[in-house]
Amino acid sequence: MDWGQLRTIVWLRGRLIRNQWSRSGGFNAVLTMIAVWVGFVIAAAGGLGGVLAGVFALAKAEPPVMLIVWDLIVAAFLLFWMIGLVTELQRSETIDIGRMMHLPVSLRDIFLVNYLASHLTLSIILFLPAMLGLCLGLILGGRWSMVLMFPLVLGVVFMVTAWTYCLRGWLAALMVNKRRRRVIVAGITFGFILLCQLPNLLGNLMHDRQRHRPRTTKSAPADKQTATRTAEGDRPSLSPVVLAAHKYVPFLWVGNGAMSLAAGSVWPAVLGAAGAFGIGGLGLRRAHKTTIGFYWGQAAIKKSAPKHKVPKVAAARRGLFERSLPGIPDEAMALASVFFRSLMRAPEVKMAMATNFLMLLFFGGMVVLFVPPGLGLLISRVGWLPAAPVNLLFSAVLAGLLGLLYKLSLVPLGELLQRRERRILEVVTKEVE
Known part of the structure; x- marks a missing residue:
């Protein structure tokens, strides 16, 4: 990596931003600066809130509680990330690689700058400082092993952003055609709406099955039930299926690592961080290959030279609307x-x-x-x-x-009638002349 070129590229991007602010006017520049400072304030408040929550609320929490808290934080982060995913996929690159290909610069450096600039999103500003602050708060609260949560959290965030950037580059190659672009954006929006409604449908299904489940007639004594409920309330337990899912689903590795560190085991957190960085590295490598290949024209050239085959003469078939029907004009x-x-x-x-x-x-x-x-x-x-x-x-x-x-047929029908009337009027005018 040429650090001189990288500094030049960063300076160029900053200069372009200043020129854009100057062309947009003073009012828009003031609004942009206010938005930047609001983002800094939100990030600082989230980090401070995470530190306070780690010191005073979760310093003595049990391992299952740690798992549940971190799972909720990661789920909220993924939800906000998916909400902004459609906007992120349609956003243009920070530096257009196509305009830099004639210059003696490294395309890898430009790709790296564009990838780092893609982190400036609302979900990153809201959740990343809060998660890092929570890790620091747990360390200050006496859990020194929680220092391993820093690479685990950063690894999962890196994994999500890398594969999102890979998806963005792949869709950019597909959305060169404007018609296909509209179809892809509409399909992503429709799929996101269905994904948001899926928990509601599953929840209604489970609630309906539990409501109509036959009740047992045998009941334990009141004192035993009270003791059992008290013990279950004091010690939260997790099912084996949930624990197994936290070992294999990458998004749940943060909660699994926090629970294992609270229980005194460091290897799940270490392995989770290594796996997250490895998966993220594969995604970033794939994104770099797809993006550079698209700009070099390799995305469309994937097949080898076709074999020479004798073309088969097929009978020409006319479509439904290419045929003439009695009583209907050809127009x-x-x-x-x-x-x-x-x-x-x-x-x-x-x-x-x-x-x-x-x-x-x-x-x-x-x-x-x-x-x-x-x-x-x-x-x-x-x-x-x-x-x-x-x-x-x-x-x-x-x-x-x-x-x-x-x-939908009213518009072309009206156009057809207007065209028919125009032709009749032209014929009548010619006959009169």
Whole structure:
């Protein structure tokens, strides 16, 4: 790495930022400075709050409590990170590599600067100082082994940011086509909404199963139940499945490391930090290869020279809208073909079709899974009852789809009528002349 070039690249980026502020006006520059100082204040407040929480709240906490606290912090960080993921994927690079390829500079240094600049997000500003402050607070509270939490936390954050940057570079190569770009952004947004609704669906499913579970008639004595509840309340326990998941899921290694350090074992934290940095290194290497390959034109050249094959002469098939129908002008058929192809390529139409399918899937699953046991006799007596909600839902979806197509067809129909009237007017004008 050439440190002189790296300093020059950083200076160039700072100069570009100052020029951008000067062109945007004094008011926008003041707002930007206020946002920067607010970010510093939020980071400092989060770090101080983490130190106080580590010293006074978690200094004497039991290992399961440490695991739960760190899992909640990591889950909140991932939630905020996913919320800003769509904006992060659409954000442009800090320094455009394509404009630097004709200069005698290292593209690796530019890639490194762009990757470091991608950390300036709200989720990093909110959670990283708070997590580091919590580690420092645990150390000041008397748990000196918690010093190993620093590399573990940094490793997990590095892993998340590296693979996010890899995903961003891969999508940048795909979104060169503007139509594909809109489809990808719409699909990511739709997938994020479904992912956010997944815990609600699973929670309703588990709640429904527990509510209709048969209750046991045998009951223990009151004093034994009270003693058991007191012991369970004093000592929080975790199921073996949860403990096994914390060993294999990389996002849960922070909680597993904190619990093991609180219990006196340092190896899970050390191995977790090494694994997180290793996975993050693979993601960053993959991101560098994808990004540089895209700018060098290697992303599109992946296949070898095609083999010479004798082309097969296939019979030409005409599409539905390429045929002539009696009573319909050729102009109307051509316009209908163009309109149909534009509908098939539009992201909003694809979203509407996917929404209808997923609504049918979700509500049909709810009909199958959330049937109360009391209706079992009625369902067995009336065989058409389970199919009635599905048929009703299918009819509603079909009506909504027809309404959507009707609304979308109004515009080209009006254009077709205007074009037809214009042609008739031209013919009449020529005949009069």
